[in-house]
Amino acid sequence: LGEVNHFFLIDKEAKIRKLKEIIIKLHQDKISGNDIVMLSDYSIKNSKNFLNEIDVSDYYQIINLTEIKKTDTLLEMKQQKNSIFFSTTSAFQGLESKIVIYLDPLEHEENLSLSDKDNMRAEMLAFNAMGRANTFLYILWDKKYENIYQKKLQLLGALIGERNL
Numbered sequence: 001l002g003e004v005n006h007f008f009l010i011d012k013e014a015k016i017r018k019l020k021e022i023i024i025k026l027h028q029d030k031i032s033g034n035d036i037v038m039l040s041d042y043s044i045k046n047s048k049n050f051l052n053e054i055d056v057s058d059y060y061q062i063i064n065l066t067e068i069k070k071t072d073t074l075l076e077m078k079q080q081k082n083s084i085f086f087s088t089t090s091a092f093q094g095l096e097s098k099i100v101i102y103l104d105p106l107e108h109e110e111n112l113s114l115s116d117k118d119n120m121r122a123e124m125l126a127f128n129a130m131g132r133a134n135t136f137l138y139i140l141w142d143k144k145y146e147n148i149y150q151k152k153l154q155l156l157g158a159l160i161g162e163r164n165l
Contacts, residue, residue, distance in 0.1 A: 008141045035098040036060070050104075066091045
């Protein structure tokens with residue numbers, strides 16, 4: 001895993017602005033869309049997925065990997081440099097990408113359909129998604145998870161500190 005960038009955002013509008021800012025920056029840096037995957041615990045058709053409300057067509061075309069069934073079709077899509085890929089977290093298991101943008105991790109299971117979570121807990125989906133980035137990981141968290149995240153980091157730091165004694 002490479003560099004991790006966390007953003008704790010107060011509402012959907014702030015998340016949309018931040019996502020667009022990230023995409024514009026990647027495009028300005030001449031990053032190929034083939035190297036970018038956006039993940040969410042929500043399918044792209046789920047009303048909780050704010051990706052439906054953002055237009056990035058000036059920079060990349062969004063291709064929904066969860067709707068692609070044939071490997072040949074996926075290989076053809078990967079040839080398009082202006083394509084950025086979307087997948088649900090559970091559907092992206094075992095795959096990697098240079099850049100992963102993870103939207104709304106730790107959203108609770110009651111908001112997900114069975115096909116979105118494959119009977120996995122939200123925390124396991126989050127862990128799985130975060131480990132798929134080779135170079136950059138951008139995480140757009142809901143602000144309500146900031147304290148939980150900070151407490152877990154403190155606990156992890158304490159555990160690592162004890163092991164080094």
